Amino acid sequence: MGSGRIGARVASSLSTDGHDVSIIEPSRTQVMNLPRTLVDDGSIRLVAGDGSGSEAMLEAGIEDADVFLALSGDDALNGLAAQKAKTVYRTRRVVCRVKDEGLRELYTSLGITVTSPTALVADVILQTVPDIP
Amino acid sequence: MYIVIIGAGRIGTGLARSQLATGQEVFLLDNNSERVETLRSSFGSIARLGDGTNVTNLREAGVARAGLFIAATDNDAVNLASCQLAKQVFNVPSTVAVVMDPENATLFEALGVDDVVSLTDLAMTRLASTVPAHPVVRLMPLAGRNREMVAIKIPAGAEVVNRMLSEIVLPYGSSVILVIGPTGQTEEPRPETVLGAEDEVIVVTPVEGTQTLWETLTEMP
Numbered sequence: 001m002g003s004g005r006i007g008a009r010v011a012s013s014l015s016t017d018g019h020d021v022s023i024i025e026p027s028r029t030q031v032m033n034l035p036r037t038l039v040d041d042g043s044i045r046l047v048a049g050d051g052s053g054s055e056a057m058l059e060a061g062i063e064d065a066d067v068f069l070a071l072s073g074d075d076a077l078n079g080l081a082a083q084k085a086k087t088v089y090r091t092r093r094v095v096c097r098v099k100d101e102g103l104r105e106l107y108t109s110l111g112i113t114v115t116s117p118t119a120l121v122a123d124v125i126l127q128t129v130p131d132i133p
Numbered sequence: 134m135y136i137v138i139i140g141a142g143r144i145g146t147g148l149a150r151s152q153l154a155t156g157q158e159v160f161l162l163d164n165n166s167e168r169v170e171t172l173r174s175s176f177g178s179i180a181r182l183g184d185g186t187n188v189t190n191l192r193e194a195g196v197a198r199a200g201l202f203i204a205a206t207d208n209d210a211v212n213l214a215s216c217q218l219a220k221q222v223f224n225v226p227s228t229v230a231v232v233m234d235p236e237n238a239t240l241f242e243a244l245g246v247d248d249v250v251s252l253t254d255l256a257m258t259r260l261a262s263t264v265p266a267h268p269v270v271r272l273m274p275l276a277g278r279n280r281e282m283v284a285i286k287i288p289a290g291a292e293v294v295n296r297m298l299s300e301i302v303l304p305y306g307s308s309v310i311l312v313i314g315p316t317g318q319t320e321e322p323r324p325e326t327v328l329g330a331e332d333e334v335i336v337v338t339p340v341e342g343t344q345t346l347w348e349t350l351t352e353m354p
Contacts (some may be wrong), residue, residue, distance in 0.1 A: 054236055076186050076210035080237075082246055083213075098161060102188030103214060106221055 001027070001051045001081050002072030006097065006117065010071060015043045022060035026051035026072060054082040057089065067093040075103050082112050088099035134158070137199040137225075139185030139215045140206030141168040148203065149179065151243045153310060162194045163206075185215035188222055196223045205231040213237070216246045275337065282310075282337050285350045289330035292354045299324035303349060304342030311335040 001024040003011065008023075015021045015038050022045040023034065038044045050055025051072055062068065068085035070078035075098045082096035095113045096105045107114045134157055137147045141163035149159045153176065161180040163169050172180040183190030184337040185204060196202060202213035202219040209232045214249070216228040229248045230241050238251045258271055287294060293301050298309060309322040315331040338346050 050234075053234065054235075074210070076208065076214040079214050079217075080210040084240060087243055089242060100187060102218060102222065103186060106214070106218055109221060110217075 001068070001070045002078070002097075003046075004071070004073055005033055007069075007071040008035075008097070010069060010099050011044050012038060021045070022047060022065075024049060024051055024060050026077070029078045039096065051077050054083055054084075054088075057081075062089045062091065065089070065091050067091070067095070070094070070096045072097070075100050079103060079107055079112075082107065083110065134200040135160070135195065135198055136201045136203065137191075137194050137196050137219075139163075139202075139204045139212070140231075141165070141172055141180055142207060144203065144205040145203070146172065148205065149176070153179070160194050162190060186211055186218065188218060191215070191218055191223065196225060199223070199225050201225070201227045201229070203231075205228045205290065207233065209234055209237050209241075213241055213246065214242065216241070217244065220245055235271050243307055269343055271343075272335070280306075280337060280339050281343065282335065283343060283346070284333055284335050287328055287330060287332045287334065287346055288351055288353075290353055291330070291350065292352050293350055294330050295329050296328060297324065298326045298328070301328075301349065303336070304338060304345045307336055307338035307342050307346055342352055 003025045011021050011023050012035055016106050024047045026049070034044060034046065038045055045060065047056050047060045049059070062085060068082065068091040069084040072078055078096045078098060082094045085091040086094045095115060096107055098107060098114050098116055099118055104114050104116050136152055136157055136159050138149055138159065138161045141161045145161055149161055152159045159179055161172060162183040162185050163180065164182065164184050166182050169180045169182045181194065183194065185191065185206065191240055194246040196219055202216065204215045206212055212230040212232065216230045219228050219280070227247050229250065230246045231250050231252060232238055232241060233252055235251045235253045238249045241249045242340040254271065272282040274281050312320045312322050312326060312328065313333040314320065314329065320326060334350060336346060
């Protein structure tokens with residue numbers, strides 16, 4: 001769910017690796033981030049709709065999904081969609097992108113795999129800084 | 134009691150007003166500075182600018198000592214996240230979320246929100262009783278939403294008109310609790326009660342039986 005820069009890139013990679021990918025996009029303007037060729041040849045199925053709405057999730061094939069990734073830029077929407085995938089559709093692996101530290105702890109405590117781009121970038125930057133003796 | 138409300142829109146503000154009038158201590162958090170200023174100018178420092186999904190903002194609003202937490206923004210996802218934070222991080226004994234999407238009502242309760250108010254369901258209930266058709270009017274959910282109390286008006290010419298209740302086969306687990314005549318007179322249902330055209334029947338039914346119930350009571354011969 002979410003085809004911003006992160007979602008689009010993840011979707012393209014997964015699709016290129018041979019996975020069956022559907023992407024739900026709550027805002028119509030974001031769709032341009034997806035590579036046209038992959039959408040046009042049907043490699044990525046695009047579903048426009050409410051990011052946490054049953055209609056869009058079912059159309060995207062949530063019932064058969066092995067993995068659900070909530071990658072929009074909206075923490076709360078990602079949290080809702082991820083919890084819905086987990087509790088309503090029993091999706092085995094659910095990953096949720098979250099910026100806010102408090103929400104990250106909350107969703108982790110609820111058993112959702114959380115990825116925080118902010119924390120990741122900070123880690124990478126810190127790794128490039130030489131150790132201070 | 135100390136009540137924290139997220140969202141100072143019409144619902145949040147109206148709620149704050151009524152609670153203040155009954156002597157409760159109320160605090161509102163909203164991410165719109167204009168709304169916050171309006172509230173502060175009429176009620177004093179009972180509102181501040183902040184994000185209901187941010188732990189620091191919630192802490193500053195004193196959520197830790199709140200007896201009741203109400204999330205009433207127009208964003209269902211935000212309302213869920215803030216109620217979950219209130220519950221998990223601050224151990225608020227009672228959380229309430231307002232939702233627009235009726236689907237979210239059951240989901241949010243399953244996810245730990247103590248009470249969920251579905252605006253769409255409320256509006257539909259009121260509207261259904263004003264339109265001339267004979268829809269199911271859902272009066273209230275019962276027993277953890279597995280059962281509900283509904284009102285169904287019997288259309289003139291329906292198959293059940295002039296039949297006794299004992300002759301009508303209702304879905305398993307449904308029971309008629311009141312029959313209201315077209316002029317408003319109420320009748321306690323008995324097996325020999327005869328249904329008439331335009332009678333309104335109040336029934337407690339398992340949620341999955343509601344559609345069948347409606348069909349049974351409104352079907353034309």
